[in-house]
Amino acid sequence: MSALVRITLPDGSVREVAAGTTPAEIAAAIGPGLAKAALAARVDGELRDLGRPLEGDAALALVTARDEADALELVRHDYAHVLAEAVQALFPGTQITFGPSTDDGFYYDFAPKDRPFTEDDLPAIEDAMRAIIRADKPLRREVWDRDTLISRWRQQGESFKAEWAAELPEGEPLTVYWSGEDWLDMCRGPHLPSTGKLAPDAFKLTRVSGAYWRGDQNNPQLSRIYGTGWLNKKQLDAHLTRLEEAAKRDHRKLGQEMDLFHLQQEAHGSVFWHPHGFTIWRALEAYMRRAIDGAGYREIKTPQLMDVAQWEQSGHWGKYAENMFAVPDIVPDGEGGAPKVAADADWMAMKPMNCPAHVLVFRQGIKSYRDLPLRFFEHGCCHRNEAHGALHGLMRVRQFTQDDAHIFCREDQIVDEARAFCALADRIYKDFGFTYAVKLALRPEKRFGSEADWDKAEQELREAVERAGMANADYGWEELPGEGAFYAPKLEWHLTDAIGRTWQVGTLQSDRVLPERLDASYVGEDGAKHRPVMLHRAIFGSYERFIGILIEHYAGRFPLWLAPVQAVVATIVSDADDYARHVAARLAAAGIRVETDTRNEKINYKVREHSLAKVPRLIVVGKREAEEGTVALRELGSERQQVIALDTLVEQLVAEALAPDLRRNEAAAAAAMAD
Template sequence: MTAMLKISLPDGSVREVAPGTTPADIAASIGPGLAKAAIAARVDGELRDIMRPLEADASLALVTAKDEKDALELARHDFAHVLAEAVQNLFPGTQITFGPATDDGFYYDFAPKDRPFTDEDLPAIEAEMRRIIAANEPLVREVWERDALIALWREQGETFKAEWAAELPEGDELTVYRAGNFLDMCRGPHLAATGKLDPQAFKLTRVSGAYWRGDQKNAMLSRIYGTGWLNKKQLDAHLTRLEEAAKRDHRRIGQEMDLFHTQSEAQGSIFWHPKGYILWRELEAYMRRRLDAAGYREVKTPQLMDARQWEQSGHWGKYRENMFVVPDEIPSGEDDGPVLSGKADLMALKPMNCPAHVLIFRQGIKSYRDLPIRMAEFGCCHRNEPHGALHGLMRVRQFTQDDAHIFVRADQLVDEVAKFIDLLDRVYQDLGFPSYAIKLALRPDKRFGSEDMWDWSEQSLRDAVAATGRATEAFGWEELPGEGAFYAPKLEFHLTDAIGRTWQVGTIQTDTVLPERLDASYVGEDGERHRPIMLHRAILGSFERFIGILIEHHAGRFPLWLAPVQAVAATIVSDADDYAAEVVAKLRAAGLRAEPDTRNEKINYKVREHSLARVPALLVVGRREAEEGTVAIRRLGEQNQQVLSLDDAITMLKAEATPPDLR
């Protein structure tokens, strides 16, 4: 007699079922409503197909559309699968490669037989995808023997799939999903059938080029992007967000406000214009005041360091391909010590500041009484990002971090991390980001350090967040397995902007590895040498990227204290030119960034132009205002005007222009 399987359900009940029973069978036994709603299952925590037979005793949780995270991942995975089937139906001979789900949709890379795909192909592909969805083709999981699957792909002319299958580790279970006559190698899971997708809940968005395996030495492929959701309402909301995001694009606004530009002569670096650099300086000055008040000591470290230093720190093995490296030519007859791993001496532009801060810490003897030491640097770093990844201010090669490293004793760690979180909270509130999530990134598979170290470090970060009262759902508290740095776990801080997008910005990481590798120590109360714990932390991340986020969050309409130009005195008639000059002089004397506009143009033209430049306050002056000593204040985005005496207007604007930390 075949032994029955014991399946534990979330309500604590246990059902005995025969081997081969599927989660769909169990859903049907509970009730017809659940049978219809269930789209997948979690078996011992693993997301699986609703039709995949159960093989052993297990815990089972049925997944429905209410489990939005899982449901969206499944739907997007299926949309990618349907996209591949549609393309091969319409363009026979096209090879399929990879097709993952993304944060808001999916994409698939293809090797077309005749020509690269273009955006003009998308409507026909969308129509074929809807036909496949309407056909309600079952998505059937099959397990294949490795050599047989490789032979199948080669027989069908799928050389990319054959290459991929041949490189998977021996002993791996190779799974294929079948929909009608279409096959795709995939780990799954999938929905039970294509008809489970809403045919009105997806849209193909664009076509781009992509290299096989992301390597420019490999074949060029056509990548088709799409966005996919559970229903049309979600899709429409997303498309509205995309429209709003396009309006807020920091590159366009940066041009309209004359803040910065990029050009090919300095790929991945920013040319800051005077107005843009005012914004930078105001942000930097604000951060410096916050750090000074929090007990940080600011330092400045070299851009160029010997590669041996990076090898000793461990960064050379991890980041070498992303570092800008130059030879260090030693004059004949001079000896500069042993060369790096037997190679010629090399120097590297720093991709991060942490090793240099350890070298400062090592200068002189440190006592346990000296800790914590909070060392900050607005450090310019360089990383050799691929050309195709560069994107305005958001992804650059040269950037300035609001970096700091805190050297602490073990007994100080929780309190110091909690203080950092409170500081970060004040900064985000001041900059207009009241909503952010806190996530704990846990140990990755490849890492330095002992298991005991990782256990302690991860728990210390949990305790610090709990101490601030923020380890709650309201703060999006979540743990992320495998997402930590190679040397330490970290807390990540994800901002939510004005249109609901999230940005991972701030971080703090515990590190016991780098102080060991670079021989940092302090003298303890017992008179012996001890290793400090090093906290790597940033609030903004990088000035470039954070300013890009600020631009898009505020749509260029910065609070008055950050605005590059805070006020413009615009004349209605030339008779008011002298008064406009007086207004600007008094505004500047009060510390406000003001400019005159006495051009021979109509006032409506001036209003439109300064609105496009996002000037917060337009002070309109004519004969009456000049005679009465008043100004008519027109706020950005508002139709009404407020008439005040010049002195009252200056008092009001000066108060608004005071940075939050100085109020």
């Protein structure tokens, strides 16, 4: 008689079943509805196949489509396997490699026998995938001996799979999954019970690209097929709609159309800002300066280049050198040839971050406990040697400027400083129309510092968020094990944009490592030297990326205070040209960024052109307006126009063009006057 094991369900009830019973059998015993809906199981927290036997006492939770995160990961993994099976059926001789799930879908890398795949192949592959799904082929897990599996892969000409299996530890059993009786892949799993659990109308293959085996350009090139996969067609349609909207909002496209910036090979990974784009930058910079001035920060400026020895001492050279640009001493050749590196060259490195330089500023002069907290802020230009393939418009660049600050404080000041930063970040993000989630990234496996210091730092950030009222579901509060920096845990702000995408932007890190490594100290109340704690913080993250996010968030339709051109005065007839220039001069004198359009074109053409350029306010003047001292005002996106007096226009635009913080200040001042 089989031994009994105790299985605890989420409601706390316990079932005693024979050892070897599967979660699928328990689901069937609970009811036919659950048996049909179940996709997988969590056994003591581990996601497993429904058909994998239970050998001991365990906590069991059955996973259904309602458990969306788990369910999506499962179906995307299975879509990747179905893709691989379909490709091998259509293109015999194709070798398979790997196929993981992604944030919104899946991909699989192939080594085609005859030619690389193209997007013309995708419709036929999709049809073959649907046939496999409709066949409802069981997905069955087996454990194989490593050598047996390597032998099979070699016999079938699967050299990539054989190579990977051969690098796994000897004696370690490997898992494979059968799709039906005639196709298998090496995989850790888990998988759905059968291909029929996938929805045949809830996936789409999206594109084909090249990829290198194991990401190394010295290895063979493969064909990578991407797809997106969902639980049902409704989710797929919503995702495709989001993609269409995202394409319309692409900051690279809008940046070109609005003449904001450009990128080119001669400065790969760096941005050429045009006047309109740099106007947005300057508006953001002025806004941030007002914010940090009001919060008690002191702005500094530090060098771009520092001796490599400094980066070695800080720990960045050992952890980050491959991402840094190093510059040696160069000496003339002496014979008219190219300069060369000096034999005893002193190596400098361009800063990838500002924190070590801020510690050096802190170390100038003796600091007392009464001086703390000291809040140093820098619009710090940094350089990181990002891989060519990782660069992406404004979102990932090699040269960038951070709204970077470091707060040097005593142990008893940490929570208050962190809480104040939470409030500052909250106000700033709301000024731009963002909602956000706050997450705490905890200690990584490889780190500097003692466990006691990590315990303190994590708890301090946790307490600050609690005191700010953000450690709850309304703020998407979550803790992320293992995702902190090598020197500190960090709070992360994840913004949600107008079409529901999230962007990790702001951070706050509580660091005891760098002050120790760079010998920062202050004189305490007891007359002894003490280490300050260093809070690293940023809100925009980088100006480049934040502007890219804003372009896509607003779809180029910036609020009036940020718009590079806030208004255009356009004429209906040439008789109004002088009046148009007068209107523009009045607005410019009041601080409005204004241009005139007196071209000999029809007004409908001008309206359409400036609407495409996303100008927030179009001011139309003709002979009648010139005679009456009025204008016809039209807002971007509206067909309605309002005829108002010129004085009213100036007053109205000046009020509307105020940045949110200045508007708050005016409202507060007005309220104080009323009191």
